[in-house]
Structure formats: C-alpha cells, structure tokens
Amino acid sequence: MVVFSELHTPLRTIMTPGPVEVDPRVLRAMSTPILGQFDPAFTTIMNEVMTMLRQVFQTKNTWAFPIDGTSRSGNEAILCSIIEPGDRVLVPIYGRFGHLLVEICERYGADVYSIECPWGDVFDPKVVIEEIEKVSPKIVAIVHGETSTGRLQPLEEIGRACRERDVLLVVDAVASIGGVEVKTDEWFIDGMIGGTQKCLSVPSGLAPITYNERIENILYARKKVERGIATEQDLNYKRSNHFIASNYFDLSMLQDYWGPRRLNHHTEATSMIYALHEGLRLVLLEGLEERFNRHQYHERALIAGIEAMGLKLFGDSSNKLPCVTCIEIPKGIDGESVRKMLLEAFSIEIASSFGPLHGKIWRIGTMGYSCRKENVLAVLGALEAVLIRHGVNVHRGDAIQASLDVYMSENQSLLKL
Numbered sequence: 152m153v154v155f156s157e158l159h160t161p162l163r164t165i166m167t168p169g170p171v172e173v174d175p176r177v178l179r180a181m182s183t184p185i186l187g188q189f190d191p192a193f194t195t196i197m198n199e200v201m202t203m204l205r206q207v208f209q210t211k212n213t214w215a216f217p218i219d220g221t222s223r224s225g226n227e228a229i230l231c232s233i234i235e236p237g238d239r240v241l242v243p244i245y246g247r248f249g250h251l252l253v254e255i256c257e258r259y260g261a262d263v264y265s266i267e268c269p270w271g272d273v274f275d276p277k278v279v280i281e282e283i284e285k286v287s288p289k290i291v292a293i294v295h296g297e298t299s300t301g302r303l304q305p306l307e308e309i310g311r312a313c314r315e316r317d318v319l320l321v322v323d324a325v326a327s328i329g330g331v332e333v334k335t336d337e338w339f340i341d342g343m344i345g346g347t348q349k350c351l352s353v354p355s356g357l358a359p360i361t362y363n364e365r366i367e368n369i370l371y372a373r374k375k376v377e378r379g380i381a382t383e384q385d386l387n388y389k390r391s392n393h394f395i396a397s398n399y400f401d402l403s404m405l406q407d408y409w410g411p412r413r414l415n416h417h418t419e420a421t422s423m424i425y426a427l428h429e430g431l432r433l434v435l436l437e438g439l440e441e442r443f444n445r446h447q448y449h450e451r452a453l454i455a456g457i458e459a460m461g462l463k464l465f466g467d468s469s470n471k472l473p474c475v476t477c478i479e480i481p482k483g484i485d486g487e488s489v490r491k492m493l494l495e496a497f498s499i500e501i502a503s504s505f506g507p508l509h510g511k512i513w514r515i516g517t518m519g520y521s522c523r524k525e526n527v528l529a530v531l532g533a534l535e536a537v538l539i540r541h542g543v544n545v546h547r548g549d550a551i552q553a554s555l556d557v558y559m560s561e562n563q564s565l566l567k568l
C-alpha cells in the first residue's frame with residue numbers, strides 16, 4: 152500500500168488568465184459542512200446563487216444557474232440544447248476559444264460556418280453582420296473575452312443584428328464575467344456562459360450560464376417532440392428527429408432541478424456551490440462598476456511598468472481585454488525559460504499562449520483576487536530580474552517606478568488594494 156503525505160502545496164502568486172488565486176473567504180466557504188441537495192437550507196443557497204448570477208450577468212432571465220463542470224461544459228450545455236443536426240451555426244474566430252466553439256458545434260452535428268481574423272485583432276461588427284446576411288445561420292456563437300490573445304470583442308451591434316434577424320446569439324464570457332462589463336439583456340444575448348476560475352476567483356469546476364425564453368422555447372418544443380405531443384409550431388423548432396440529446400447537459404432537466412419542481416438530476420457539487428455563492432457575494436459586495444474599475448486600474452499600473460521596462464505589448468490597444476495583458480517575447484529569448492525561472496525563483500506564474508502565438512507572447516492575467524497591487528508590483532520586479540538574467544537589455548529599475556507612479560498619482564495612498 153502506498154500512502155502519501157498530506158498535501159503541501161507551494162504558495163504561488165498566480166498571474167495567468169486562469170485559474171487564478173481564490174479569495175480566502177471563498178476557500179473558507181468551501182469548508183462549510185455538506186448539506187443534502189434537497190435540504191431546504193441548501194435549496195435556499197441555490198436560489199441565492201441564481202439571484203446573484205442574474206445580477207452579475209445583468210439579466211432579467213428566469214434561468215441563471217451553474218453547470219457542474221469546467222467552463223466549456225457551459226458552452227456545451229447551451230449549444231447542445233439548441234443545435235439539431237444540419238443547423239447552420241456561424242462562429243467568428245479570433246483566437247483559440249473560437250475554435251473550441253466550432254468543435255463543440257460540429258460534434259453536435261451543426262453545419263458550421265466560420266470566419267477568422269488575425270490573432271490579436273477582433274471583428275468589426277459589420278463584417279460579422281455581413282456574414283450573417285450571407286449564411287443565414289440559426290445561431291451565432293462567439294467569444295467575448297479571448298484569453299489566448301487578450302482581446303475583447305464588442306457585442307452590442309452583433310446582438311442587435313442577430314435579434315432583428317431572429318438569429319440566436321450564444322456568447323462565451325468565461326474570461327470577462329466579473330472583470331469586464333457583460334450586459335446580457337442590453338446586448339441581446341440569448342445564451343451566455345461565464346467562468347468561475349478567472350475574474351470571479353472561484354476554483355474551476357462550475358460554469359454559470361444564463362439563457363432567455365427564446366432558448367427556453369426550443370427546450371420545451373424538443374421535450375414535446377420527444378413525448379410525441381408536438382404542435383406544428385413546435386416542429387418548426389425541430390427539423391430533424393436525430394438530434395443528440397445529452398442527459399448531463401439537458402437544460403430542461405437542469406431547469407427542473409434548479410427550479411421550484413426540484414426534480415432529481417445529478418448530485419449537486421455542494422462545496423463548489425458554496426464557493427460560487429461566496430464568490431458572487433464578494434463581487435456584488437465590491438460592486439460591479441467598482442470591480443470593473445479595479446481591473447482597469449491595475450491594468451494601467453501593469454502596462455506602465457511593462458512599457459517602462461522597454462517591452463512591447465501585443466495586439467491593438469483599442470480592443471484589449473483589461474484583465475489579460477499580452478507581451479511580445481523579445482527576439483532570441485526562450486519564453487519558457489523565463490516562465491520557469493519566474494516560477495522557481497519567485498513562485499510567480501505567468502502564461503504562454505497557444506497555436507500561432509506560442510513562443511511569441513507571454514500573457515499576464517490580472518483577474519479577480521489576483522488583481523492586486525502587490526501582485527502587479529511583484530510580477531514586474533521579478534520579470535525585470537529574470538529578463539536581466541536572460542541577457543535582455545531592459546531599462547533597469549524603471550518598471551516598478553512607473554507602476555508606482557500610477558498607483559501613487561491615482562490613489563495618493565498605497566494602502567488601497
């Protein structure tokens with residue numbers, strides 16, 4: 152028999168685009184004693200989670216609850232509940248997570264049309280709208296905050312165009328929720344997916360989603376088809392009898408579980424619900440505006456330091472995702488060796504990127520509880536030291552000073568977070 156010792160994990164400063172550091176209050180909430188999933192004390196907590204999610208998603212939708220699984224489970228739950236084989240889905244891709252949407256849609260038999268723009272850019276909404284005109288999709292699926300490139304896609308114009316044409320808009324707001332403005336109703340978004348392990352600063356393992364009655368109608372129509380009681384109108388929602396029905400991701404069953412009927416579906420991940428409850432409570436306690444401002448405040452301090460060091464930011468600043476800062480790796484420098492030394496010598500983690508950007512950029516996340524002054528100053532100081540060790544000709548000492556300038560000029564006091 153092999154018995155290992157108790158876990159002893161190193162204390163890290165996590166400055167990646169997720170998973171990020173978790174507020175100690177969330178960690179404490181996770182050690183709350185387990186309740187049965189139909190215990191009224193627990194169903195009250197479930198209801199509170201739904202109420203808080205609606206506020207964070209900025210929606211009046213009836214349905215806002217988490218899927219048990221990592222963020223992509225939210226994408227999959229919404230998409231598989233509305234796609235029937237042969238449905239046209241348009242996916243504008245501007246980074247790695249657009250490709251994930253394509254893959255999910257294809258697995259459920261959609262006829263996927265994708266358009267791509269160079270990684271580092273976002274789409275001019277007019278380009279997407281022209282494509283909607285050409286393709287006439289049933290669904291447009293798009294990422295709001297693309298963590299792989301650090302970009303933020305404007306959605307309102309696309310949302311309005313979709314609604315006018317009766318196209319469903321599904322948005323992956325995994326990286327933006329809780330850190331950047333996300334307006335589900337005002338932007339005409341039918342299905343929205345958030346992530347826990349990023350700006351909400353809750354561990355990975357749940358995917359909060361919300362959807363409106365346009366999606367709900369599809370769920371009801373499908374149910375009637377399954378029971379053989381569909382009307383002509385319901386059949387309009389349902390062209391094929393061969394859609395793939397997931398049990399785990401069946402939103403109509405999940406509704407019956409999260410809603411007043413409380414019909415058994417899965418066994419709820421109690422401790423994760425506690426964590427999400429506390430994470431959402433902390434977001435609302437801070438205030439949405441205040442939280443978005445905090446993310447931008449620390450972004451300014453980080454960028455000032457990076458630029459003062461003599462490094463170049465990647466991508467167009469007009470569409471930058473405030474909680475992810477991408478830096479071009481100086482020519483001839485081994486990006487992975489820099490990351491390794493940051494971790495080993497300073498216990499700081501930053502990220503590389505994917506696909507065409509691997510080896511070309513580093514990504515620094517300033518998300519949720521990781522988005523703090525001491526973390527920004529620590530990563531700047533450590534990065535400068537490591538780059539000097541790697542022979543990069545940085546402007547020594549300037550980064551921290553430039554960052555402190557931002558903190559002191561905007562705040563007059565270094566005591567604030």
Ligand SMILES: Cc1ncc(COP(=O)(O)O)c(C=O)c1O
Nearest residue numbers: 221222223248296298323325326
């Ligand atoms: C924008 C975006 N969408 C989806 C995902 C997938 O999330 P997960 O790995 O939690 O399934 C990520 C993960 O980083 C992401 O950044």
